[in-house]
Amino acid sequence: MSEKRQKGLATLAQLAEFDEIIDVRSPAEYEDDRLPRAINCPVLDNEERARVGTIYKQVSAFEAKKIGAAIVSRHIGEHIEARFLDKPREWRPLVYCWRGGKRSGAFTYILREIGWDAHRLDGGYKTWRRHVVEELATLPQRFDYRVVSGATGNAKSRVLEALAEMGAQVLHLEALAAHKGSVLGALPDTPQPAQRMFETQLYTTLSAFDPARPVYVEAESRRIGVLHLPDALIGAIRAAPCLRIEATTAARVNFLLRDYDYFLANPALLTDKIVHLKGLQSNETIERWQAMANAGEFPALFGELLEHHYDPLYQKSQGKNYTGYDAAASFATDDLSPQGVKAIAERILASQGHQSA
Template sequence: MKYPELLSFSDVLPRLAEFDSIIDVRSPGEFTEDHLPHAINCPVLDDEERIRVGTMYKQVNAFEAKKVGAALVAKNIAKHIETHFLDKPKDWMPLIYCWRGGNRSGSMAHILAKIGWPVVQLDGGYKSYRQHVNQYLPEIANTISWRVICGTTGSGKSRLLQTLHKQGAQVLDLEQIAAHKGSVLGGLPDLAQPSQKYFESQIWQTLREFDTKRPVYVESESKKVGNLRVPDQVIQTMRGAPCLALHLTMSDRVELLMQEYAHFVKNPEGLNRQLDCLVSLHGKEKIQQWKQHANEGQMRELVTQLLERHYDPVYIRSIDKNFIQYPQAQTLHLQGISDDDFTTVAKLILSAE
């Protein structure tokens, strides 16, 4: 094949699994913000080079910018061929894309096709993929038969979702995708949340692979998970779905949270910084008292008070209001927090499918 095949995203979508590689040639910054599922990043211009060429377009002229850009692109493509592609067989079929399906992906696709590989270039680039996600994610959400796992903070909702997944259930774990536990103290140490676009892409990718004839289990999230907003149609359909109410004793809830927030147990300074977010709700005196508990290692007392005075009242106020089928929820009692306890409840849920 002398020239790459140019296909729209609607043509490419049913064939995504057929490509041996999906190559995003945009800059690392663009790739980090969002990219096609399973794509690898082989930038033909890195972030600094992209800024340099773009500045020349604006401040000098297009011709001078294209000369500099072409030299950089050729050098970078050569490096990628030497580093990533020399071992690829003749029938290796990559899908290549950039922002709009223009010069960056065209350059890479042209050279690889001239070598002899059956290259496909995405017409419209990442922009066409993003338009598809925006259009079809609400439609997919409407086809999902949700089962919402409800329960107070520390009742084991996330752990039950993980157990359901291990048992073969279809699960959308929004907190895992968002890299956040969903509460004011839910940020994960040394792990930044993804961009809003990547969050939505991962939800789209997860949902599109599900069997719509089977239920999908999800946690009773609020509209935001950390700094990320759950797509409108996803949260709306979730909130109208049947619910399962998970119950766990207070002592087990405290123990579970001590395990899941071990980073705060080890680092009370980090916990105290987060507690400042609650000053407007509980006042400086109460927050100072809670900080003292953290500094003195009285974590169980602190967790108990946070549950009783903050998390449980917030949950009680919001659950009936936001999840309309919660009053008819099936009640599930966890006998403890061992793996076997969660497996027992998961099997009980799945037996009703």
């Protein structure tokens, strides 16, 4: 038996061996990022963690440890009673905190005293975070990407989803980022994940891919909403072959009316977003577009947004940022309905020598 196992310590390489992964950090730490599959059983909530930290800095480490121990002990008992009393003797949990020290050590000790084969993650969350950062510096370069490109409104994300349904490997960056990637792309009532959580999701998704098969991904800028793509990933994508969707303007407008239907139900939400175009469009244009939104003139508004804002930006950026854009295979269509999107995905797979599953 290894020294780490004798001490009840486990490494990242052993994650799959455990039945449950327990994150004992505060809810705020857990929300910011966490290990895949981890459940949150905080031994100090957000306020308690701040309180103990303040005592540690302003009074003494001894006073902070006394108060912290009382709170931690109480919460460990609450979690065991609420969540783990039904676990059999063979249950094997892995526990971690920020550094793999006091919080996870206390929780692990109690679980082991009960009789469960509980382990503590050596180095805690910091070990996981370091691993993700190191892997994202090289992992994205191991794959053969196919970049689905096309101006705004060409249903690129929906095509990716159709490709995934057909069995293709798809890296859906906008889904991971909870954002559609444009100035109007924020999703209502859906905040974006923290940058660290986004990177964990990227790493987890990429780790599941087969390097021998192509990975389909949408042409993105370096930033999606407030989130940034890792340098290795954006570099690999921008050097990859492109597949360009070219739908008619009418088809694109009709698609946007469906895909952004929440704006139609709440024009004020759209007028607030249009304000962010100041500096890119004249004040007169901004005011006119806001008036069109308030009047419900959505087809005309979306047509103008495409013609005067999105298409010019797209033409400037794609050839500059994507080396394979000029030589991209083109997929023309006048139908971006769900069936039309499926047909584009089938054509893309056929062009790559693959058939849908």
